[in-house]
Amino acid sequence: MEMKSIGGAAPLYRQVSGALKEEILRGVYPVGSLLPTEIQLRERFGVSRHTVREALRLLREGGLVASRRGSGTVVTPPSTEASDVHRVMSVSDLLAFAAGTHFDIEAIDTVAIDTALARATGLARGEEWLEVRGRRLDTDGAPLCRTVYYINRAFAAVGRMLPRHNGPIFPLIEDMFGQSIEQVHQQITATLVGPELAAGLDVAVGSAALEVRRTYVTAEDETAQVTINIHPAERFQHAMTMRRIDA
Amino acid sequence: MEMKSIGGAAPLYRQVSGALKEEILRGVYPVGSLLPTEIQLRERFGVSRHTVREALRLLREGGLVASRRGSGTVVTPPSTEASDVHRVMSVSDLLAFAAGTHFDIEAIDTVAIDTALARATGLARGEEWLEVRGRRLDTDGAPLCRTVYYINRAFAAVGRMLPRHNGPIFPLIEDMFGQSIEQVHQQITATLVGPELAAGLDVAVGSAALEVRRTYVTAEDETAQVTINIHPAERFQHAMTMRRIDA
DNA sequence: TCCATTTATTTGTCCGTACAAATATAGGAC
DNA sequence: GTCCTATATTTGTACGGACAAATAAATGGA
Numbered sequence A, B: 001m002e003m004k005s006i007g008g009a010a011p012l013y014r015q016v017s018g019a020l021k022e023e024i025l026r027g028v029y030p031v032g033s034l035l036p037t038e039i040q041l042r043e044r045f046g047v048s049r050h051t052v053r054e055a056l057r058l059l060r061e062g063g064l065v066a067s068r069r070g071s072g073t074v075v076t077p078p079s080t081e082a083s084d085v086h087r088v089m090s091v092s093d094l095l096a097f098a099a100g101t102h103f104d105i106e107a108i109d110t111v112a113i114d115t116a117l118a119r120a121t122g123l124a125r126g127e128e129w130l131e132v133r134g135r136r137l138d139t140d141g142a143p144l145c146r147t148v149y150y151i152n153r154a155f156a157a158v159g160r161m162l163p164r165h166n167g168p169i170f171p172l173i174e175d176m177f178g179q180s181i182e183q184v185h186q187q188i189t190a191t192l193v194g195p196e197l198a199a200g201l202d203v204a205v206g207s208a209a210l211e212v213r214r215t216y217v218t219a220e221d222e223t224a225q226v227t228i229n230i231h232p233a234e235r236f237q238h239a240m241t242m243r244r245i246d247a
Numbered sequence C: 001t002c003c004a005t006t007t008a009t010t011t012g013t014c015c016g017t018a019c020a021a022a023t024a025t026a027g028g029a030c
Numbered sequence D: 001g002t003c004c005t006a007t008a009t010t011t012g013t014a015c016g017g018a019c020a021a022a023t024a025a026a027t028g029g030a
Helices: A012-025 A038-045 A049-061 A091-096 A115-121 A153-164 A170-177 A195-201 B012-025 B038-045 B049-061 B091-096 B115-121 B153-164 B170-177 B195-201
Strands: A065-068 A072-075 A102-112 A128-137 A143-152 A181-192 A208-218 A223-232 A238-243 B065-068 B072-075 B102-112 B128-137 B143-152 B181-192 B208-218 B223-232 B238-243
Touching (some): A012 A049, A038 A049, A102 A153, A143 A195, A153 A170, A195 A223, A208 B208, B012 B038, B012 B049, B170 B223, B195 B223
Antiparallel strands (some): A065 A072, A102 A128, A128 A143, A181 A208, A181 B208, A238 B181, B065 B072, B143 B223, B181 B208, B208 B223
């Protein structure tokens, strides 16, 4: 069967890739089996080896197959790592922890969760948590966002490491306490900037800001940490790309 | 400067990619700037255009740059990693399409994307898209959010089905046109409510709102649909739970 | 000065060739 | 039957060329 690039049709390499993907998904090539070799595919589709290799590269990118020189191209099992916490961490996290930004700690206290804090954090009233307040600053000292961490007292020892730590906190909790963070609940809302925030973030009172709250939950369904970030809307968007992965 | 493949060294294309990546990360090419053209890189590194393109492909895979024919290769802001569309589709989507809510269409037009719309939607200026404006109403008629859909003209026929359709649009595109939505890019920002929005949503002018923009991209890298939802902050939070799945 | 058209630029797609490198297979000796 | 070596197979890397397609820049006329 020969394929040609028709006006308006997809490029040849996408057509070849699509045909192979459809065959994989309907079981012509079960997991573990080999696809035809590049030379066989070239003959079957009547295209160049370059085009075949581009098609196979798309299948590899989609996690459907894996190629090795001398061995061939094998169909791989569906990947289930798509929801790994590290993978779906938002741009705000990446930006926040980019090299050169610095978390400027303003206060570290043990606080009792009152009614207002319970509403703001989702934590139960009456409990005591370690509260770390500060601003994340860019390399030039400009404020990026205001951040408050609430850390479960069971893991409060990580507080000591914060002054010289620039990355996320939850891996510290995992390392020091052998805990595994299994879920991160994220909530985003819009808020208006009041006088205190305005001063600390160099924006006008009354302007809009994004408030991002994340609750980190262990394998034992225990909340280890809550973070609240407030970003001026004029300087920040929360972006995310979701890709479809078919099992 | 010329590079050669030395025994034990990385392939040329990886060396070129690494050199460019290092320059990007240390600020030689800031976000938004253009990399040298393929021809310039070929001359600089003394390698073939194939090798240069392989190097740039690695940079694209890493999310560092984006290339377009006729334009060149631009350095991109850091971007998030993937998750399954169906897995992590947000609660807001589920709520929006919950049984009982109704999308009240106010206008359906074909619009040309001007400069302001290009900025708001991310679509290319001059193109024509089907624009569907309206509000999503709760069971008791209370407005939940203001929604605008931009639908690629190639799929505009789905517009006819909207008046009696309450779910998401992209499955309609998939069903009617045999297309597969592979990626959804989501961006969330905060905005202030102006007079027009305030009237339609029963909130005060000057209050805060969340603006959620989603871009639905097919397997052929074509944008099928863009939706923009504006939610009053006092009544809406964007929530999401990410789970760790170990293979 | 603005706009439409033309031209130039740049990347995308497709073809081909050649050799390297990793792996699988075949064959012979013990 | 096992082990070692040689050969074959298959993908990876690198080169070159050509034309298409999208975008940007230049040009000319109103």
